[in-house]
Amino acid sequence: MATTENARHDDGRGESPAQRADRRWAELLQELRVAQTGTQILFGFLVAVVFQPRFAELGLTDRIIYVVTVCLGAATTGALVAPVAVHRLVAGRRLKPQTVRWAGRLTLVGVVLLYLTMVSTFLLITRMVLDDTIALWLVVVMALWLGLCWFVVPLIARRGTNGNGNDKAEDGYGPWPR
Numbered sequence: 001m002a003t004t005e006n007a008r009h010d011d012g013r014g015e016s017p018a019q020r021a022d023r024r025w026a027e028l029l030q031e032l033r034v035a036q037t038g039t040q041i042l043f044g045f046l047v048a049v050v051f052q053p054r055f056a057e058l059g060l061t062d063r064i065i066y067v068v069t070v071c072l073g074a075a076t077t078g079a080l081v082a083p084v085a086v087h088r089l090v091a092g093r094r095l096k097p098q099t100v101r102w103a104g105r106l107t108l109v110g111v112v113l114l115y116l117t118m119v120s121t122f123l124l125i126t127r128m129v130l131d132d133t134i135a136l137w138l139v140v141v142m143a144l145w146l147g148l149c150w151f152v153v154p155l156i157a158r159r160g161t162n163g164n165g166n167d168k169a170e171d172g173y174g175p176w177p178r
Helices: 004-009 016-049 053-057 059-092 096-129 132-159
Strands: none
Touching: 016 059, 016 096, 059 096, 096 132
C-alpha cells in the first residue's frame, strides 16, 4: 500500500521516489541548459557594453540602470548555475529528492531574476534609441508580455490540472476553449 506522500505524488508512472527524483533532475537539467545559455549570452553582451565608445556618453541615470542590470545579470547567472553546485556538493549522499527541490527553487529564483534582467536590459537599450516616454511604454509592454509568457500562462496551466497532470476539463484543454 502506498503511503500518503507517495499517493499524493503518484502521477501514474509507477515510479519509486528515487526514480521520480532522477526523472525530475533530468528534466530540470534540460530546462537549465536553455536558461543558462540565454543568460550567459545576455550577460556577455552586458559586460561588453561598458567597453564600447558610446558608453562614455551615458548619463547618470543610464549608468545606474546599467549597473543594476549587470548586477541582475550576475545574480541570474548565479541562481541558474547554483543547482549544479548544489548537486555536486551533495552527490552520493542519497539526497536526490531534496537536491531536486532545492535546485527547482533556485531555478525559479533564476527565472524571476532573468525576467528582471531582461526588463532592465530592454529599458537600457530603448532609452538609448528612443524618447524616454516611448521607451518606458515599450518596456511596460515587454514586461507584461514576458510576465504573461513566463508566469501567468504556467500558473493558468497549473490551475487547470487536478494535481496529477490530468486536465480538469473533459476536452483535454483545461481552461482554454477548443
